[in-house]
Amino acid sequence: MKFLYADGLDFVDPNYNFLEDRSQPGREPYWDDEFMHEHLEEPPFDGYLVSRSIVLGHYIENNSFPAKYTMGQSQRLLRKGVRKFLRIDNPKYDDLMIMGDCGAYSYHKLEKPPYSPKTLLEFYSDGGFTHGCSVDHIIFQFDRNLSGMEAFRDTKDPDAGIKIKDRWDITQENAEVFLRESKQMTTPFIPLGVIQGWSPGSMAKAAHNLVAMGYDYLALGGMAVSAVDTIQVALEEIRKQIPDYIKLHLLGFGKVDQIDDIMDYNVTSIDTTSPMLRAFKDVQRSFFMPGDDSGLKYYASVRIPQATENAGLKLLVKKGVFSQEYLIQQEKGALTALRNYDQGKVDMGTVLGAVMAYTKSVQTNPKTGAPPTKSKMSGIKNLYTELLNDRPWSACDCAVCRKASIEVAIFRASNRNKRRGMHNTWVFNNRLKQFNQKGGINGSADEIFSDQSKAK
Ligand SMILES: [Zn+2]
Structure with missing residues (x-):
């Protein structure tokens, strides 16, 4: 199983000064920064996925989705190609897949996607993508108990079934046009037909139709937040309706801890940003390490917010609960103790003392000024x-x-x-590669890249 990283300009400043907490003067983001494959010195994945929505966004009255790329960055991607933009235009990266998709979440509230198949075809072709997904329209609802094409029912919304079926139809019609017109493109790429559905049967029917249209690589969408057993039910039904040689990509797979649970469904590739997001959003499980056979091991990271920047601490200073000098002193004390501990200069007791002193301030309720409970503090202390x-x-x-x-x-x-x-992405990728070696079904690079050469 291949792993694509869904990039959102996730680069870091390699010359960042941690002691002074600043970049060097004159640093130019993008130009001076390093993408993940650069900073890690090797790609911790089998390719990148780039969504049109983050490159170009869409600007419609009452429903705009601003691009994450600046105008200059998106122009560079389109003019020079995605490989040059991501700085993987080197023969040693020739094996990396570059998949494009619409980023359908960005327009899920609209009645129709804001792009035509032709717009997407031009985006993939101009960008020099190796793989491109058809224009889909997300269906979030899923009822595993419905059979075949039985309509979705919602007691609060009598039209739900019709609206959802409309999205299914739009996705299918777009896929048909997309595949037909993809054959006219001067810079070819491998087209993927996107499956959307509200039930195992409607997804399987969509997959069956896409294969009949001529697709041999399908992408399952709309399951980014689904539980793994729901994804399994969908995959099981889809696989029954399509031949084994048809490749299957899972768009936005978030349950990286349970990757082995989908290994038996002949999934060719997945994309995810989950290991990156966990570092930002899940303080308790924000540091991945290889675990035993059953999974990854997680550690907390030590929360040391900037005393002068953190909204909660600023409010506590304003209310007079703490002085700013006191917080800055605690913050510095904690950072210094952590670095000294790393260098073997202080023991565990000293570093925990300094860190927990600042933690007590950080965990103080900014609205009431109430200190954290003993049990909260002891829970954090155990993690640290x-x-x-x-x-x-x-x-x-x-x-x-x-x-x-x-x-x-x-x-x-x-x-x-x-x-x-x-780091988390690197650990996750290693774990996936171990699974592949242990007999994952689509571990072979040759299978996918033979397709690319066919497209060329
Ligand atoms: Zn590491």
């Missing part, structure tokens, strides 16, 4: 003790941990959090 005891950043030989050491385990602003996300 485990992290500091095991020193996973020392045990990991990824380039992030080698270069940033304990800074990667500190939850604080983008340069540390993104580095931890890169």
Whole structure:
């Protein structure tokens, strides 16, 4: 199974000064920064997925989705191609897949997608993508108990079934036009037909139709937040309706902990940003390490927010609960103790003392000024003790941990959090490769890349 990283300009400043918490003067983001494959010194994935929505956005009255790329960046991608833009225009990266999709979530509230199949075809062709997904329209609802094409029912919305079927029809019609017109493109890429559905049967029917149209690579959409057993039910039914040789991509697979649960469904590829997002959003499980056979092991990261920037702390200073000088002193004390601990200069008791003193301020309720409960503090202390005891950043030989050491385990602003996300992605990729070696079905690179050469 291949793993594509859904990139959203996730680069870091390689010269970031952690001690002074700043970049060098004159740094130009993108030009001076490093993408994940650059900072880690090798790609921790089999390719990138780039969504049109984040490159160009859409601008419609009452429903705009601003692009994440600046105008200059999107122009560069379209003019020079996605490989040049991502700086993988080097023969050593020739094996990396570059898949494009619409980013259908960005327009899920609209009645119809804001792009035509032709717009997407031009985007993929101009960008030099190796693979491109048809224009789909997300269906979030899913009822596993419906049979065949039985309509979705919602007691609160009598028209729900019709509206959902409309999205299914739009996705199918677009796929048909997309495939037909893809054959006229001067820069060919492998087209993927996107499956949307509200039930196992409607997804299977969509897949069956896409194969009949001529697709041999399908992408299952709308399941980014679904539980793994729901994805399994859908995959099971889809696989019954299509031949084994048809490749299947899972768009936006978030349950990275349960990747082995979908290994038996002949899934060719997935894309995810989950290991990166966890670094930012899940403080308790924000640092991945290889676990035993059953999964990854997770550590917390040590939350040391910037005393002068953190909204909660600023409010507490304004209310007179703490003075700013006191917080800055605690913050500095905690950071210094962590670095000294990493270098073996202080013991566990000293570092925990400094870190927990600042944690008590950080965890103070900004509205009421109430200190955190004893049980909350002891829960956090246990998590930090485990992290500091095991020193996973020392045990990991990824380039992030080698270069940033304990800074990667500190939850604080983008340069540390993104580095931890890169480390997590590296750990996840290694785990996936282990599964593939153990007999995952689509572990072979040759299968996918033979397709690319066919397209050329
Ligand atoms: Zn690492």
